[in-house]
Amino acid sequence: MEQVFEILEQNAKASPEQISTMVGIPASEVEKIIKQAEKDGTIVKYKTTINWAKLGKEEVWALIEVKIAPQRDLGFDAIAERIYQFPQVYSAYLVSGTYDLAVLVKGRNMREISSFVTEKLAPLERVQSTVTHFLLKRYKENGEIFQPSLENKRLAITP
Amino acid sequence: MLETQHIAANPETSSGQRNFISQKVNDFPPSGIRKFFDLTASMKEVISLGIGEPDFVTPWHIREAATYSLEKGYTMYTSNSGLLELRQELARYLELHYGVSYNPESEILITVGTSEGLDLTMRAILNPGEEIIIPDPHYVAYPADIILAGGVPIFVPVSEENNFAIKASDIEPRITKQTKAILIGYPANPTGAVIFKSELNNIARLAEKYDLLVISDEIYARLIYSVEHTCFSSLLGMKERTILIGGFSKSYAMTGWRIGYVAASRQFIQPMTKIHQYTMLCCPTMAQMAAIEALKRGESEVERMVQEYDRRRRVMLKRLNEIGLPCFESKGAFYAFPSIKTTGMTSEEFAERLLKEEKVAVVPGSAFGQCGEGFVRCCYATSLANIEEALERMGRFVRRKAP
Numbered sequence: 001m002e003q004v005f006e007i008l009e010q011n012a013k014a015s016p017e018q019i020s021t022m023v024g025i026p027a028s029e030v031e032k033i034i035k036q037a038e039k040d041g042t043i044v045k046y047k048t049t050i051n052w053a054k055l056g057k058e059e060v061w062a063l064i065e066v067k068i069a070p071q072r073d074l075g076f077d078a079i080a081e082r083i084y085q086f087p088q089v090y091s092a093y094l095v096s097g098t099y100d101l102a103v104l105v106k107g108r109n110m111r112e113i114s115s116f117v118t119e120k121l122a123p124l125e126r127v128q129s130t131v132t133h134f135l136l137k138r139y140k141e142n143g144e145i146f147q148p149s150l151e152n153k154r155l156a157i158t159p
Numbered sequence: 160m161l162e163t164q165h166i167a168a169n170p171e172t173s174s175g176q177r178n179f180i181s182q183k184v185n186d187f188p189p190s191g192i193r194k195f196f197d198l199t200a201s202m203k204e205v206i207s208l209g210i211g212e213p214d215f216v217t218p219w220h221i222r223e224a225a226t227y228s229l230e231k232g233y234t235m236y237t238s239n240s241g242l243l244e245l246r247q248e249l250a251r252y253l254e255l256h257y258g259v260s261y262n263p264e265s266e267i268l269i270t271v272g273t274s275e276g277l278d279l280t281m282r283a284i285l286n287p288g289e290e291i292i293i294p295d296p297h298y299v300a301y302p303a304d305i306i307l308a309g310g311v312p313i314f315v316p317v318s319e320e321n322n323f324a325i326k327a328s329d330i331e332p333r334i335t336k337q338t339k340a341i342l343i344g345y346p347a348n349p350t351g352a353v354i355f356k357s358e359l360n361n362i363a364r365l366a367e368k369y370d371l372l373v374i375s376d377e378i379y380a381r382l383i384y385s386v387e388h389t390c391f392s393s394l395l396g397m398k399e400r401t402i403l404i405g406g407f408s409k410s411y412a413m414t415g416w417r418i419g420y421v422a423a424s425r426q427f428i429q430p431m432t433k434i435h436q437y438t439m440l441c442c443p444t445m446a447q448m449a450a451i452e453a454l455k456r457g458e459s460e461v462e463r464m465v466q467e468y469d470r471r472r473r474v475m476l477k478r479l480n481e482i483g484l485p486c487f488e489s490k491g492a493f494y495a496f497p498s499i500k501t502t503g504m505t506s507e508e509f510a511e512r513l514l515k516e517e518k519v520a521v522v523p524g525s526a527f528g529q530c531g532e533g534f535v536r537c538c539y540a541t542s543l544a545n546i547e548e549a550l551e552r553m554g555r556f557v558r559r560k561a562p
């Protein structure tokens with residue numbers, strides 16, 4: 001069953017028939033597994049990884065370290081929610097170490113991100129400090145390396 | 160001896176020189192694969208199912224370990240036998256995976272690929288005219304290694320009805336006074352066949368009965384799907400009669416590193432080391448460093464690749480059968496070996512026309528021996544997208560040729 005999800009995670013377009021062949025269980029069974037997973041939220045969403053830079057699209061990303069004073073009873077969750085509800089936030093993680101929340105934000109330009117930080121994020125009650133790192137270059141994302149695919153280095157025919 | 164036609168490697172030239180090349184090499188047939196290589200290399204946008212090596216790059220941690228060893232300055236010769244740490248790791252690995260125990264000090268030799276292991280074995284054991292029994296179809300180097308060492312290959316046809324596994328009952332009638340060894344290699348190139356323990360036991364009994372050696376090329380041992388591999392030397396009483404040859408090329412995607420090994424009792428390792436020390440000295444140090452890393456921490460990468468091959472294998476087998484090229488279920492290595500007999504073409508014709516008309520490269524079965532005729536080798540060590548596209552084109556080709 002795990003294999004079905006591994007394949008889908010790599011290729012959301014894999015059909016139940018293809019998956020069935022690859023893992024050797026009937027297509028109807030695969031379909032059932034997928035339906036169930038879609039219903040119970042195991043499959044969250046089908047997405048596509050796009051290299052926007054190729055389209056020349058300007059986008060600015062920043063990784064923001066956020067230090068937070070946790071709330072009694074609620075810990076970090078309540079304040080985290082206040083933060084991740086903003087549409088500018090692409091990903092948000094609670095992390096161990098010298099800060100608490102790691103927040104990845106996306107904007108059309110630098111001003112958009114800085115105004116989000118200065119007007120929305122930093123002023124939040126319980127946010128003690130923020131450190132903003134603008135992304136300069138993306139090398140790898142979601143397990144995919146962003147570079148022109150290496151031409152095949154193998155010989156055409158080998159024994 | 161060999162079926163392919165005689166081609167002089169160096170015919171007497173117009174320069175008036177005599178032919179300096181030895182008779183043995185002159186008489187040697189060229190590899191049937193060579194021709195296809197030249198043809199394929201001359202064409203563009205070919206999808207090749209003709210490549211006998213992984214499409215994965217060597218896992219990063221292995222490459223990184225080798226780079227680090229270079230930075231640290233490990234650039235000298237090692238002992239002839241190979242780094243002791245590597246032999247110790249190998250001994251542990253063989254014990255863990257196959258339940259065989261070899262003494263790293265005296266029973267393991269690190270070689271320049273499985274290829275050198277095969278060559279050393281032949282040179283160490285053969286007197287002129289002595290015979291080695293091998294399956295047909297077979298890996299291309301087997302007869303060559305035997306002949307170059309002065310021996311004579313004796314072919315045992317293996318058939319599709321038997322899922323291309325050699326049968327002891329087919330071997331026995333071919334044993335003569337000159338027979339020295341039986342050479343088997345499972346999982347097999349070119350068929351992808353595996354062999355089961357019961358049949359291996361029958362072969363073991365033959366080895367005892369006629370006092371023969373068994374040379375077991377187990378380079379594909381880890382690439383095996385939904386069945387278990389049996390190491391020949393793990394069979395009762397067989398360690399003393401087995402020359403076990405293995406390598407890193409296929410399981411760790413390390414073809415270009417040129418590293419492999421031979422495991423056998425001391426009486427064989429010693430003479431082989433003698434040849435190796437004069438002809439090769441030692442296996443490249445950097446490759447040995449990489450191999451240590453592979454054995455120590457490469458397991459999850461092997462599993463990842465095996466799982467990926469298995470998925471591709473299932474897709475390829477299903478599609479081959481669907482397009483009308485019946486194919487037995489190959490359970491090892493990364494080859495499918497479909498029959499092309501219904502097309503009425505020879506395997507060479509089939510491969511050549513498929514390449515020219517649909518730009519898909521496969522290797523004609525005849526390149527692997529007479530009994531490979533009627534089949535082609537399709538390697539599934541390539542992306543699923545390539546496999547699907549290649550099979551689409553092959554289907555079109557077969558439909559067009561249908562009588």
Ligand SMILES: Cc1ncc(COP(=O)(O)O)c(C=O)c1O
Nearest residue numbers: 159272273274298348406408419
């Ligand atoms: C059956 C078999 N034995 C040996 C070899 C040679 O392997 P190595 O790279 O270890 O020399 C190959 C490579 O294709 C093979 O298929």
